[in-house]
Amino acid sequence: MRQTMDCEAYWNLISARLDGEIRPEEKAQLESHLPDCATCRAVSDAFVQQDQGLRQAFAPRSAAVRRVADAALRQLPGSRPSGGRRRSRVSLLVAGAAGFAAAWLVAFLSGLVEFPVSGERGASAPTGLALALAIDPVEVKRPGGAAWEKLAPGDLIPAGARLRTGPASLAELRGTDGSTIRLNRSTEILVVGPRRYELARGQWWSEVARGDTPFEVQLENAVVAALGTRFDIAHEDGDTVVRVLAGATRVSVEGSAHIIRGGEMARISPAGALTRRRIDSIALASGWVHELLVLKGEENDELAGRLEELLASIGRAKMSKLYEDEIRALGTSCVRPLLSYVRSTRSLARPGERAHAAHIACDLAPKSAIRELIQLLADHQGDVRAAAARALERLTGIDRGLSEEDWKGHDWQRCEAGYVEWLAWLARDKEKSATPP
């Protein structure tokens, strides 16, 4: 069918309806046109499908937005902006390091389960690396020392020291340059010098900040140089696997340099052969760090960002269960971030993800979440209401004479009485509901 000017005008209305920007009279006009126009119906269906795909593609970008904002704020020099003066990159880096140190102190004083880095501050500190967070003890063998000893939080790790985690240990190290390094179980590293390390065994994750010197990790037969942001290195089946989660790295093997970019992985054999492929799932690739994120508390942005990435990936037929399992493995720690996502305005445009988040959160919600669950009984999405009702019955044994189907249905009058009864119950039995922290 030949496209007419009228049809193109209707396509604008289709977009406006998709974006929530259509006026009532335009909506009526569009809805009277669509039944008579196969072309416009096809365009509408295509735009809706494309919109779902784009929302899924952009879901991880919200974490990028937070990351950029946080990184920019850490770089801001002092508390008062200057007027009209341009700064060089070097002075920004130096000022950024001081700003970072101040931000770290504020974060510590606000009660996070972390430790400030002691010793010399600034981008030019001799090593600048210290233990910030750990599950089970982490050990250090100092240069010239013969024995392993427990590493104390906050102590600067000198050049030449070896660190190792045990079979049950996970550790997060922080550098005064702003870089973060996480070590998985049974991992050993050598701190060669500032921003230079050797990975002897195990698995390593790092988020690299700008610095005056290169950030490099020496492997058995390769060197990984950070060209920006996040990467994960693991020994798997005799090979070394470098997964770049964001940014890029330069992997030098047998005299050749390979740029590995975000979303790609490189597998290096003991003989030095490098093969490259795309990472199946960035969200799952470094899931082992989630246990450390949980230690930082339910309000930390990185945990919230990872949950949103995992939620966005549920629904891809091949891997749905893996993503959902990864979220559920976080246990009750994921409940608060998931419920926050359900309450957020950005979740409104993603009803499928929203319902899934509510479903998981309600399955795992403890009694301290009862107040929030009762609020969800009045949600506009039936699936969310039903999930909340199911959780409340699990936690209290009370169903108000209503089934899940009742809550999922469109007959609010049927459920309203139950909702009012829950509100009265909450007011009357406050001691049973344990106010959330």
Added chain:
Amino acid sequence: MSSDGTLVREALAGCGEAYGTLVHRWTGRVLALCHAKTGQADAAEDLAQETLVRGYVGLGSLEDVEKFGAWLCGIARRVCLDWLKSRRRSQVAFSEVAADWDPADSLAGPEEEVSSVEQKDEVEKLLSEMEGLPGPYREALMLYYYEEHTYRELAEVLGVSPATVNARLTKGRAILRRRLSATKK
């Protein structure tokens, strides 16, 4: 909620939190704009970060404090233009400091890298096609999908009318539809 102008005045008066609020309010749009301009998500993050810091440093030069957003987006465009011109920004993060780094390594576009990797899935292909759209349509779609702002908010960033925002989103979607249909044949 304080207006951008109020926050700018507070920031200039020494209130550190005020600029932080502006950062959180505008980072999404700045990042979307940088992504649209460069076509590279990773570079966009560094460029957006630089934009926000430059905004802080140059805040005293802003003449109309209520136009903070448009002014900041102007900085973002210039930062991206410099990057595109030079093609060897240290925003490809550590290029300046890696002693034996070859700038040519970072100039290899994503299409050269993916020739040896497995086929992208549908979602990644959609994003890749979007990154290849003509500029005005790419900008409009990126700005919309990063944070789903209203047409009025997007119009402020793009310097056009809300109707033009609608038209650009529609045209971008139509081109994407045509290109994706063509690649499936």
